[in-house]
Amino acid sequence: MKKFDILESSMVPLTVENVDTDQIIPARFLKATDRKGFGENLFRDWRYSTDGQPKEDFVLNNPDFSGSILVAGNNFGCGSSREHAAWALADYGFQVVVSSFFADIFRGNALNNGILPIQVTPSVLQELFATIEKNPAAQAKIDLEAQELRVPEVDIVVPFALDAYKKMCMLNGYDDIDYLLSQKEAIEAFEQNRL
Amino acid sequence: MVSSVANGPDILYIDKHLIHEVTSPQAFNVLEEKNIPLFRPKQIVATADHNVPTENQHLPIQDALSRKQVAQLTENCDRHGVTLYGLGHPYQGIVHVIGPELGFTQPGMTMVCGDSHTSTHGAFGTIAFGIGTSQVAQVFASQCLLVEKPKSMRVSISGDLHPDVQPKDVILYIISKLGTDAGTGHFVEFAGTVFEQMSMEGRMTVCNMSIEMGARGGMIAPDQTTFDYVTGREFAPTGEALEQKIAHWKTLPTDEGASFDTEFTFDASDIRPMITYGTNPGMGIKIGESIPEQNDASFIKSLNYMGLKAGSNMLNLPISHVFIGSCTNSRIEDFRAAATYVKGKHKSPDVSALIVPGSQQVAKQIVAEGLDRIFEQAGFVLRQPGCSACLAMNDDKIPAGAYCVSTSNRNFEGRQGQGARTLLASPITAAAAAVAGKIVDVSQQ
Numbered sequence: 001m002k003k004f005d006i007l008e009s010s011m012v013p014l015t016v017e018n019v020d021t022d023q024i025i026p027a028r029f030l031k032a033t034d035r036k037g038f039g040e041n042l043f044r045d046w047r048y049s050t051d052g053q054p055k056e057d058f059v060l061n062n063p064d065f066s067g068s069i070l071v072a073g074n075n076f077g078c079g080s081s082r083e084h085a086a087w088a089l090a091d092y093g094f095q096v097v098v099s100s101f102f103a104d105i106f107r108g109n110a111l112n113n114g115i116l117p118i119q120v121t122p123s124v125l126q127e128l129f130a131t132i133e134k135n136p137a138a139q140a141k142i143d144l145e146a147q148e149l150r151v152p153e154v155d156i157v158v159p160f161a162l163d164a165y166k167k168m169c170m171l172n173g174y175d176d177i178d179y180l181l182s183q184k185e186a187i188e189a190f191e192q193n194r195l
Numbered sequence: 196m197v198s199s200v201a202n203g204p205d206i207l208y209i210d211k212h213l214i215h216e217v218t219s220p221q222a223f224n225v226l227e228e229k230n231i232p233l234f235r236p237k238q239i240v241a242t243a244d245h246n247v248p249t250e251n252q253h254l255p256i257q258d259a260l261s262r263k264q265v266a267q268l269t270e271n272c273d274r275h276g277v278t279l280y281g282l283g284h285p286y287q288g289i290v291h292v293i294g295p296e297l298g299f300t301q302p303g304m305t306m307v308c309g310d311s312h313t314s315t316h317g318a319f320g321t322i323a324f325g326i327g328t329s330q331v332a333q334v335f336a337s338q339c340l341l342v343e344k345p346k347s348m349r350v351s352i353s354g355d356l357h358p359d360v361q362p363k364d365v366i367l368y369i370i371s372k373l374g375t376d377a378g379t380g381h382f383v384e385f386a387g388t389v390f391e392q393m394s395m396e397g398r399m400t401v402c403n404m405s406i407e408m409g410a411r412g413g414m415i416a417p418d419q420t421t422f423d424y425v426t427g428r429e430f431a432p433t434g435e436a437l438e439q440k441i442a443h444w445k446t447l448p449t450d451e452g453a454s455f456d457t458e459f460t461f462d463a464s465d466i467r468p469m470i471t472y473g474t475n476p477g478m479g480i481k482i483g484e485s486i487p488e489q490n491d492a493s494f495i496k497s498l499n500y501m502g503l504k505a506g507s508n509m510l511n512l513p514i515s516h517v518f519i520g521s522c523t524n525s526r527i528e529d530f531r532a533a534a535t536y537v538k539g540k541h542k543s544p545d546v547s548a549l550i551v552p553g554s555q556q557v558a559k560q561i562v563a564e565g566l567d568r569i570f571e572q573a574g575f576v577l578r579q580p581g582c583s584a585c586l587a588m589n590d591d592k593i594p595a596g597a598y599c600v601s602t603s604n605r606n607f608e609g610r611q612g613q614g615a616r617t618l619l620a621s622p623i624t625a626a627a628a629a630v631a632g633k634i635v636d637v638s639q640q
Contacts, residue, residue, distance in 0.1 A: 015492065017493040022586075027587060033220035033264055034221060050614075075375060081325040082327075083327035101376055108326075183198070183206060183339070187337055
């Protein structure tokens with residue numbers, strides 16, 4: 001996993017609420033056996049019409065908006081557990097998703113792929129949407145060590161929560177699997193005791 | 196629980212791990228990349244369900260990508276010593292149907308699968324939840340997961356259900372009241388006489404859709420109904436071992452007076468047959484109620500997609516497709532209910548009605564009970580087991596713009612095919628819609 005410390009970027013607004021993982025990556029693209037190339041089909045059916053033409057009204061097709069921070073409506077990532085959703089976001093170039101609420105499984109999948117899910121209050125979320133609408137180039141600065149999201153031009157400075165273990169993993173690029181492998185003896189002892 | 200990480204999550208030991216072809220290949224790749232063995236292959240059961248065809252399963256899969264994914268599962272299972280119930284095996288079926296059916300699922304276990312509907316197994320008082328593929332790899336490597344302790348929620352419903360109300364209506368009712376994110380961060384216990392009196396099949400339908408209210412897991416206290424269901428199944432304990440297990444299982448229910456982080460109570464008599472009108476499972480109403488009016492953009496986007504109007508009534512809405520299947524409603528009891536309704540009737544000529552059993556064993560039982568002939572005479576098409584039109588990874592897709600009354604779990608945009616419009620309902624409501632060619636309220640018939 002890639003290390004994450006500080007990120008400065010403009011933001012992409014997706015104001016829709018309850019974005020489910022079927023929208024992030026439709027099931028028909030889940031037939032791959034590796035993790036590559038999902039970004040092409042990120043938000044496929046919102047992004048392209050059935051004949052493959054980009055839909056002008058979708059934010060990823062609007063040249064005004066770019067950057068590696070996705071700002072999305074409440075309850076982002078609900079539905080299917082498909083990690084392909086996190087792979088698609090990462091492959092497209094998103095490193096952070098900001099929302100007022102995340103579904104559990106998506107949140108875990110994002111963290112396991114070096115994408116930082118930042119939960120803000122509904123009012124901060126609305127403030128962010130308003131800021132981006134006014135100035136699509138507005139820069140946000142995310143400092144993981146300080147656990148802080150800033151948008152200097154509108155004086156937004158908000159802290160965000162992340163447990164100490166996950167923060168350490170993100171900062172160092174560690175995977176859970178390496179940690180679990182280091183606990184093999186304890187796990188085997190646990191197995192002996194419960195039989 | 197093995198131990199806890201300082202200032203971090205707990206290490207949870209996983210008793211049973213179910214895998215399927217879609218969310219496992221990249222996890223097997225991690226083992227290869229890191230050159231580590233699969234730690235406990237005997238605690239895993241694999242099946243092919245998500246993208247298998249539901250016709251001609253004895254022939255090679257037509258779709259090249261699906262064929263490759265299923266072949267990859269077979270190869271991975273062979274290489275790592277995992278039991279696979281693949282196509283053609285008498286135990287093949289939807290992962291959340293075969294787990295309980297084979298007695299692999301038992302009360303008090305911890306159980307995971309790379310599939311959000313793993314919450315189904317909570318019907319047995321099992322701690323069961325869906326995980327991502329990175330976590331599938333973690334369980335492969337260590338039989339453990341790092342998890343944060345969830346919050347607890349209890350949804351209590353007591354009283355008598357209306358005779359035409361099915362377990363599916365109960366869970367759609369709950370989600371319509373609480374919304375799709377109310378359960379996030381929680382495990383939910385369903386308590387009260389309604390769930391105590393429910394069959395295991397019904398309990399599985401309810402717990403299956405816990406994830407649709409955001410909850411990682413759902414649970415129902417194990418009782419005699421649970422023990423009777425588990426007893427005699429292929430991988431269930433027997434004899435003295437079973438007696439010891441049952442004695443332990445009896446200690447599992449929540450203590451009286453236990454407190455929950457969140458509690459909700461509903462009255463059984465308020466529940467009626469339900470249907471969804473929007474693009475998330477929380478957008479449900481009693482059939483015959485008007486679609487609510489709301490002004491927010493996401494709500495309007497949703498109704499536009501569905502081609503429905505706020506304030507309108509869905510009774511008599513013409514429909515062209517019916518799907519009875521999925522890990523929510525593809526167990527024998529679901530088909531018995533549907534067959535009882537359609538017996539002696541015929542589907543509308545404008546409707547295509549698909550019956551997809553959850554497993555080979557359910558398919559066999561359908562024939563043994565003669566339900567296949569009832570469906571055939573009524574013009575319904577009986578297919579072979581798989582996830583099918585629930586997520587349209589195979590050829591069972593609903594055309595763009597068409598309304599499908601579906602017993603599955605998700606009405607998301609495009610879930611049953613690009614542009615398809617899904618109306619979630621119970622097996623009886625789905626069967627009735629197939630016969631009438633439109634939405635009807637079975638409780639008014």
